Amino acid sequence: MSRTHRLFQMMQTLRRLPPPVTASQLADEMQMSPRTIYRDIDALRSMGAVIDGEAGFGYTLIEDAALPPLGFEDDELEALVLGLRDVAVIGDPxxxxxxxxxxxxxxxxxPPRQAHRLQHAxxxxxxxxxxxxxxxxxAALRAATWDEVSIAFDYCDRNGAETAREVDPxxxxxxxxxxVLMAWCHLREDFRTFRLDRMRNFQRTDHSFRPRRVPMLREHLERIRRExxxxxKDRITAD
Known part of the structure; x- marks a missing residue:
């Protein structure tokens, strides 16, 4: 890890952990020695970051002078809080x-007033x-999807039937x-939707389907909308 990346990670850790954050906590989080933590705290302070506290007590990040304030309406900020907290609940680790x-x-x-609203949303x-x-x-599945690389896995459907699949995620x-994963299934030669909890033995292949992911996804979604x-319409007619 480069020193620049290490300092950036320390800033993120100071933001994430409840203050004051002890050197021992930082050392455990970043897998470094307390001596390195003390040096990096001094380096961040010399670069303009306002970090309150000292060795033996803990550190609190007051502000980051390198970053300008963001401008959000109060409703925008609450929407962000709700959305991110929802991701924290439903997302993978x-x-x-x-x-x-x-x-x-x-x-x-x-700004401080909105930081308070965020903290006590x-x-x-x-x-x-x-x-x-x-x-x-x-996380590996998301990476393969972004990279537009086919994946392979074993799948158990709703009836308990098990098949080996290779798909374009x-x-x-x-x-x-x-x-669920929306994908083009090589076995069925058609669009399919797979529940993640029914997938086993996930593997990334060497087969790239770039740059077709976005138009394929649009077609898949359009088929779902039409269905x-x-x-x-059938329900309305039946009524």
Whole structure:
């Protein structure tokens, strides 16, 4: 890890952890020696970051002089808080951690009055129905989707039938009771939707389908919209 990256990570850790953050906590989080933590705190202060505290007591990041304040309307800020807290609840571990980190970044860059609103927001997100356990690495799945690389996995459908699939991953959708992958299935030669909790033995292949992901995703979504519209029309006719 370069020194610049290390200092950036320390700033993020100071934003994320409840203050005051001790050198021991920072050392555990960043897997470094306390001596290195003390040196990096001094380096950040010399670069303009206002960090209150001292060794043996803990540190509190007061402000980051290198970052200008962000301008948000109060409603915009509450929308961000609600959205990010929802991601922290429903996202995979990497995404949930990123949501908490993003909240800490926003809090560090908004004016004090809005930082207080963010810290004590009246909006929150909870899920009272437990989501099915997901065994695959969702962060790796998201990376393969962005990279437009085909993936392989074993799948168990709603009837218990098991098949080996290779698909082109197009996008992930987080629903109220489960999370799904929209994809082009090589086995069925058609668009399919797969529940993440029914996927096993996920592997990334060497087959790239770039640059077709975005138009394929649009077509997949359009088919879903047409199917929903057709089903709704049939129901109206039946009534």
């Amino acid at each position: 990497a995404l949930a951690k990123a949501a908490r980190s993003a909240l800490a970044k926003i809090k560090a860059r908004v 009246v909006l929150d997100a909870h899920r009272f129905v437990s989501m099915p356990a997901i065994e695959i690495d969702v 197009l996008g992930l959708v987080y629903l109220d009771k489960t999370n 929903i519209a057709r089903t709704a």
